[in-house]
Amino acid sequence: MPRTLLSIKDLRVYYETIRGYVKAVDSVDLEIYEGESFCLIGETGCGKSTLALAIPRLLPPNARILSGSIMFKNIDLLKLSDSELEEIRGRDIAVVFQNPMSSLNPVLRIGLQVGEPLVAHFKTPWREALISAIKQLSRVGIPDPHLRSKDYPHAFSGGMKQRSMIAMMTSCKPSLLIADEPTTALDVTIQAQVLRLIRELKEEYGLTLLLITHNFGIVAEMCDRVGVMYAGKLVEVGNVIDIFESPLHPYTKGLIECVIARRKSKSRLSQIPGAPPSLINPPGGCRFHPRCLYATSRCTSEEPGLIEVSRKHIVACHNYVR
Amino acid sequence: MGLLTYITKKLLIGIPVIFGVTIILFYIMYILPGDPIQLLLSGERVTPERVEELRRAWGLDQPVYVQYFYWLSRIIRGDLGISIVTKQPVSLLILQRLPYTLALMLTSILLSYVIGVLTGIITALKRGSLLDSILSTSSIICYSIPGFWFGLILMLIFAYYLRLFPVSGYEGWHSLILPALSLALPSSAYVMRLTRAEMIEVLGEDYIRTAWAKGLSKRRVLLVHALRNAIIPVVTMFFLDLPWLMGGAVVIETLFALPGMGRLLYVSILKQDYPVVQGIVLIITILTVVCNTLGDVVIAILDPRIRFERGRSV
Ligand SMILES: Nc1ncnc2c1ncn2[C@@H]1O[C@H](COP(=O)(O)OP(=O)(O)OP(=O)(O)O)[C@@H](O)[C@H]1O
Ligand SMILES: [Mg+2]
Numbered sequence: 351m352p353r354t355l356l357s358i359k360d361l362r363v364y365y366e367t368i369r370g371y372v373k374a375v376d377s378v379d380l381e382i383y384e385g386e387s388f389c390l391i392g393e394t395g396c397g398k399s400t401l402a403l404a405i406p407r408l409l410p411p412n413a414r415i416l417s418g419s420i421m422f423k424n425i426d427l428l429k430l431s432d433s434e435l436e437e438i439r440g441r442d443i444a445v446v447f448q449n450p451m452s453s454l455n456p457v458l459r460i461g462l463q464v465g466e467p468l469v470a471h472f473k474t475p476w477r478e479a480l481i482s483a484i485k486q487l488s489r490v491g492i493p494d495p496h497l498r499s500k501d502y503p504h505a506f507s508g509g510m511k512q513r514s515m516i517a518m519m520t521s522c523k524p525s526l527l528i529a530d531e532p533t534t535a536l537d538v539t540i541q542a543q544v545l546r547l548i549r550e551l552k553e554e555y556g557l558t559l560l561l562i563t564h565n566f567g568i569v570a571e572m573c574d575r576v577g578v579m580y581a582g583k584l585v586e587v588g589n590v591i592d593i594f595e596s597p598l599h600p601y602t603k604g605l606i607e608c609v610i611a612r613r614k615s616k617s618r619l620s621q622i623p624g625a626p627p628s629l630i631n632p633p634g635g636c637r638f639h640p641r642c643l644y645a646t647s648r649c650t651s652e653e654p655g656l657i658e659v660s661r662k663h664i665v666a667c668h669n670y671v672r
Numbered sequence: 673m674g675l676l677t678y679i680t681k682k683l684l685i686g687i688p689v690i691f692g693v694t695i696i697l698f699y700i701m702y703i704l705p706g707d708p709i710q711l712l713l714s715g716e717r718v719t720p721e722r723v724e725e726l727r728r729a730w731g732l733d734q735p736v737y738v739q740y741f742y743w744l745s746r747i748i749r750g751d752l753g754i755s756i757v758t759k760q761p762v763s764l765l766i767l768q769r770l771p772y773t774l775a776l777m778l779t780s781i782l783l784s785y786v787i788g789v790l791t792g793i794i795t796a797l798k799r800g801s802l803l804d805s806i807l808s809t810s811s812i813i814c815y816s817i818p819g820f821w822f823g824l825i826l827m828l829i830f831a832y833y834l835r836l837f838p839v840s841g842y843e844g845w846h847s848l849i850l851p852a853l854s855l856a857l858p859s860s861a862y863v864m865r866l867t868r869a870e871m872i873e874v875l876g877e878d879y880i881r882t883a884w885a886k887g888l889s890k891r892r893v894l895l896v897h898a899l900r901n902a903i904i905p906v907v908t909m910f911f912l913d914l915p916w917l918m919g920g921a922v923v924i925e926t927l928f929a930l931p932g933m934g935r936l937l938y939v940s941i942l943k944q945d946y947p948v949v950q951g952i953v954l955i956i957t958i959l960t961v962v963c964n965t966l967g968d969v970v971i972a973i974l975d976p977r978i979r980f981e982r983g984r985s986v
Contacts, residue, residue: 455883
C-alpha cells in the first residue's frame with residue numbers, strides 16, 4: 351500500500367470576477383502517493399492550473415478557496431499562516447511554471463536566482479549557495495555553468511530558462527514537484543529533453559511529481575496515474591494503462607478516441623462535439639451531459655459522485671454502479 | 673557587451689551633444705538684434721575709428737566660424753563674458769549663485785523622491801485600502817497645484833504665522849526648507865503615482881509568483897524581486913527631472929528671494945543682460961546633458977536588458 355503524500359478533500363476554488371464567480375475547481379477530491387508521477391489532464395480552461403496552484407497557495411488575488419482541505423504530510427496547507435507557508439514553498443513543495451520566458455526575474459543573475467532557495471531555507475551563506483547553484487545548473491545541462499550563472503535571463507534561450515527554473519526549484523530537493531505544462535512554451539525538439547530531465551531528477555531525488563498537461567503523449571511517457579478534469583471537476587482517476595485501455599468516463603473515451611483518430615488520419619479535425627461550458631454558470635447535474643452521447647435524464651439533474659469501478663479506477667458518471 | 677564599454681560609449685556620445693548645444697547657443701547670440709559693441713559702450717560716444725578698433729580687438733570682423741571658435745575657447749577657459757549690467761565677469765556671478773541653486777535642487781529632488789517612492793510603495797501594497805484612497809486623492813491635489821502657489825501657502829503658514837522659517841532671503845540652510853518643499857510636493861505626487869503603478873504592475877508578473885514559490889520572505893520578494901524592477905522607470909524619471917527642476921527654481925527662488933541662479937536668470941532676462949542669460953543657459957544645458965548621460969549609465973547598471981539590446985544593435 352503506497353503512502354499518501356498529498357490528500358485533497360472537497361476543494362472548491364472560485365475566481366471572483368465582475369461577471370460572477372468562475373467555479374474553476376469545484377469539490378475536487380484527490381490523493382497523490384509518495385514517489386509517484388501523477389498527471390492531470392483536461393482541455394484548456396478546465397481548472398488544472400487552479401487546482402495545482404492551490405496546493406502551495408500561489409493563486410491570483412481574486413481566487414477564493416471556499417471549502418476543503420489539502421493535507422500534505424499531515425499538515426493542512428489551507429490552515430497555514432504566511433510564514434509557515436514560506437517554509438514549505440520551495441523546500442517541500444516546488445513549482446515549475448508554464449512560461450519560462452517570464453518566470454525568471456529579468457534583473458537578477460541566474461546563479462543568484464538558482465541559489466536563492468538554499469539561502470532562504472537553510473541559511474546557507476551566499477558564497478556556498480552560488481557554488482551549489484553552479485553545480486545545479488551543470489546538473490540540468492547548462493553548458494559552461496560557471497560563466498552562464500553570471501548571465502541575466504535574457505541571455506538564455508527558452509529551454510535553458512526552463513532548465514534553470516528546474517534547477518532552482520529542485521535545489522532544496524523538495525518532496526513534491528508540481529510542473530504546470532512545463533514544456534508547452536518550448537520548441538518541440540526541446541520538449542522531450544526537458545521532460546527527460548524532469549524524469550531523471552525525479553528518480554535521482556525521489557520526488558513525487560504532479561504534472562499538468564493536455565498532451566496524452568506526455569501522459570503515456572511520464573506518468574503512473576492520471577486524473578482527468580472537465581469543467582472544474584475531476585471526472586476520472588486511474589492508472590495510465592487503465593485510462594488508455596479501458597477509459598470509463600465518456601469524456602475520457604472521447605479524448606482518447608480523438609488522439610487515435612488524429613494519429614490515423616493525421617487530421618486535426620477530430621474532436622468531441624460541442625464546446626466546454628462556461629464555468630460561471632456550469633450546466634446542472636453532470637457538467638458533461640450537454641456533450642455526452644450516453645446522457646440520461648438523471649445526468650441532467652443529479653450530480654454524479656466518484657465511484658470506484660475497479661481497483662483504484664475511479665469515475666464520476668451515472669453509467670456505472672458499484 | 674560589458675557594462676564598462678557601454679558607459680564609455682555613453683560618455684563619449686555626451687561630448688558631441690554638448691558641442692552641438694554650444695553651436696546653437698552661439699548662433700542664437702549671433703543673430704540676436706543689437707550690436708555688441710554698442711552694448712559694451714552702453715551709449716558712450718566714441719569715434720567710428722575707435723568702434724572699428726574695438727571690433728577688431730574683439731574679433732568681430734572675423735567670419736562667424738572663427739568668432740565661434742574664439743568664443744568657444746574662451747568658454748573652455750571659463751570666461752563667459754562680462755555682464756552688461758554689473759560689468760562683472762559672468763562666470764563669477766554664476767559661481768556665486770550656483771551653490772544655492774544646487775542645494776535647493778538637490779534637497780527638493782531628494783525630498784520628492786523619498787516621499788514619492790515611499791508613499792508609492794505603501795499605496796501599491798495596500799491597494800484599495802483607506803490609506804491608499806487618502807494618499808492617492810491628496811496626490812492628485814498636490815500634482816495639480818503649481819509650485820509657486822504651494823510656496824505662497826507654506827510661506828503664509830510656516831513663515832508668517834508660525835514664524836518657524838524666514839519669510840524670504842537666505843539666512844542659513846533652514847531658509848531652503850520651504851522653497852525645497854514647494855518644489856518637491858508637486859513632483860513627489862507624480863513620483864508616488866509612477867511608483868505605485870510600476871509596483872502594482874510588477875507584483876502581477878510571473879517572476880514574482882516564482883519568487884513566492886521559492887519560499888522567499890515577504891521582505892525579500894517585495895524589496896529585492898519587485899522593487900528592483902519597479903524602481904527602474906522611477907530612476908529614469910529622476911535623472912530627467914533633475915535639470916527640469918531649474919525651471920521651477922527660477923520661480924521659487926524669485927518668490928523666496930533666494931540669491932540663486934534661478935533668480936539671477938529671472939533678473940537678467942528682465943534687464944536684457946544677454947551674456948548672463950547665455951552663461952546660465954549654457955550651464956543648464958550642460959547640466960541636462962550630464963544628467964541624461966548619468967541617467968543612462970545608472971539605468972544600464974540597474975537594467976541588464978538595456979545593455980544587451982543596445983549592445984546587439986550598435
Ligand atoms: N485570475 C483569474 N480570474 C478569473 N478567472 C480566472 C482566473 N484565472 C483563471 N481563470 C479561469 O478559471 C478557469 C480555470 O483556469 P485554469 O488556468 O486553472 O485552467 P487550465 O486548465 O490550467 O487551462 P490551461 O490548459 O489553458 O492552462 C478558466 O475558465 C479561466 O478562464
Ligand atoms: Mg494552466
